[in-house]
Amino acid sequence: MDFELSAEQELLRKTVRQFVDKEIIPYIKEWDERGYSDPQIYKRLAELNLMGVCIPEKYGGSGMDYNALAIVCEELERGDTAFRTAVSVHTGLNSLTLLQWGTEEQKQKYLVPQAKGLKLGAFGLTEPNAGSDVKAIRTTAVKDGDDYILNGEKTWISLCDLADHFIVFAYTDKEKGHNGISAFIVERTMPGFSSKAIKGKLGIRAGNTGQLFFDNVRVPKENLLGEEGEGFKIAMSALDNGRFTVAAGACGIINACLEACVKYCHERKTFGEEIGHHQLVKQMIANMEAKLVMARLLVYRAGELKNKGKRNTRETSLAKWQACNFANEVANDAVQIHGAYGFSNEYPVERHLRNSKAPVIYEGTREIHTLMQADYVLGYRKDKPLRKTLPPWPFEG
Numbered sequence: 472m473d474f475e476l477s478a479e480q481e482l483l484r485k486t487v488r489q490f491v492d493k494e495i496i497p498y499i500k501e502w503d504e505r506g507y508s509d510p511q512i513y514k515r516l517a518e519l520n521l522m523g524v525c526i527p528e529k530y531g532g533s534g535m536d537y538n539a540l541a542i543v544c545e546e547l548e549r550g551d552t553a554f555r556t557a558v559s560v561h562t563g564l565n566s567l568t569l570l571q572w573g574t575e576e577q578k579q580k581y582l583v584p585q586a587k588g589l590k591l592g593a594f595g596l597t598e599p600n601a602g603s604d605v606k607a608i609r610t611t612a613v614k615d616g617d618d619y620i621l622n623g624e625k626t627w628i629s630l631c632d633l634a635d636h637f638i639v640f641a642y643t644d645k646e647k648g649h650n651g652i653s654a655f656i657v658e659r660t661m662p663g664f665s666s667k668a669i670k671g672k673l674g675i676r677a678g679n680t681g682q683l684f685f686d687n688v689r690v691p692k693e694n695l696l697g698e699e700g701e702g703f704k705i706a707m708s709a710l711d712n713g714r715f716t717v718a719a720g721a722c723g724i725i726n727a728c729l730e731a732c733v734k735y736c737h738e739r740k741t742f743g744e745e746i747g748h749h750q751l752v753k754q755m756i757a758n759m760e761a762k763l764v765m766a767r768l769l770v771y772r773a774g775e776l777k778n779k780g781k782r783n784t785r786e787t788s789l790a791k792w793q794a795c796n797f798a799n800e801v802a803n804d805a806v807q808i809h810g811a812y813g814f815s816n817e818y819p820v821e822r823h824l825r826n827s828k829a830p831v832i833y834e835g836t837r838e839i840h841t842l843m844q845a846d847y848v849l850g851y852r853k854d855k856p857l858r859k860t861l862p863p864w865p866f867e868g
């Protein structure tokens with residue numbers, strides 16, 4: 472066990488932090504108010520080689536380890552959840568899934584431009600009637616010669632209007648239950664595809680989230696990801712990576728709240744002294760620090776298992792569940808420490824509180840992760856080996 476970051480990882484943290492301090496934090500209040508998502512940010516992230524951090528160099532990525540992705544996510548979410556969410560779906564849910572399950576042709580065509588940040592990837596699983604209950608999806612893919620015809624609708628999809636490529640899940644054989652779901656790579660430009668943003672969100676207002684519509688979208692058979700009927704397994708393996716990035720991002724919310732609270736504790740005086748001297752405020756600060764360290768340890772443990780090429784569904788679920796709960800609790804206390812000022816957007820903590828709610832819902836709700844953890848402990852849940860796995864780090868070639 473090594474609890475220290477490498478020099479390369481430390482440099483990466485510094486680079487992302489400087490970027491966030493200069494190019495996100497000064498503008499985020501306005502973007503959040505306007506519900507505006509600046510697409511230029513993704514171009515800048517690409518210039519900094521941050522859109523394919525743990526993708527092997529031979530596929531256009533930076534070739535860094537899986538914990539490097541965690542560092543990027545933590546530092547981005549210290550700025551705002553919207554940008555970490557984008558990296559979660561682009562790299563965590565899409566690119567790593569292509570790396571794990573894609574054919575060489577699919578990797579060359581879709582993964583390489585995504586890892587270089589020239590194209591954006593997203594992930595379409597959720598539907599109006601199917602979130603936690605994936606089997607309830609209604610989107611269908613019917614074989615027609617050398618193509619599949621997709622019909623249906625997805626909702627709550629991050630980067631819905633910005634992504635170029637989507638991994639989309641649809642039934643190829645409804646009779647087979649979850650073994651009848653297949654995964655497809657769908658391009659925005661395919662006729663019959665459209666998208667629409669959701670307005671009026673509680674948080675992640677600077678992010679783009681919404682619906683996807685498939686109206687007889689003709690997808691060539693070369694865009695089937697994995698084999699027919701493997702879609703459910705592909706979706707769950709994608710979530711092992713997406714959840715890892717969400718957990719890492721939660722550490723960024725905790726850190727941002729802690730920084731804001733420490734500053735405010737020194738500025739604000741009541742009863743003749745800085746509020747940091749009051750024991751009940753100290754208790755909240757101490758809990759924030761403990762939660763930051765605990766969340767990071769859970770994240771890096773999951774990342775280390777990924778580096779070794781080991782199955783990490785259980786450890787990643789635990790990290791995601793706890794880190795996101797911690798972030799939501801910490802953001803709530805951060806508003807408390809700021810008193811009435813915390814209730815306005817004069818300070819960043821109210822935005823972090825609103826943003827921290829979505830990660831407790833997406834990529835497995837708090838309740839779903841609680842059930843998963845109990846089932847592992849009770850022996851009701853056991854992970855079977857997958858046909859395809861992610862490459863361990865360091866990557867070959």
Ligand SMILES: Cc1cc2nc3c(=O)[nH]c(=O)nc-3n(C[C@H](O)[C@H](O)[C@H](O)COP(=O)(O)OP(=O)(O)OC[C@H]3O[C@@H](n4cnc5c(N)ncnc54)[C@H](O)[C@@H]3O)c2cc1C
Nearest residue numbers: 594595596597601602603627628629829832833834836838
């Ligand atoms: C900002 C945002 C971005 C998102 N981005 C994406 C994306 O990019 N791609 C994508 O595919 N999806 C995305 N989602 C959707 C997200 O993954 C789903 O919202 C999530 O899976 C929960 O599904 P649901 O909202 O349908 O809730 P439901 O599944 O309907 O759950 C409702 C409530 O019931 C509880 N519940 C459900 N089943 C059980 C059970 N068995 N036991 C106990 N309690 C249960 C849940 O925990 C929850 O509290 C996003 C959501 C948000 C908010």
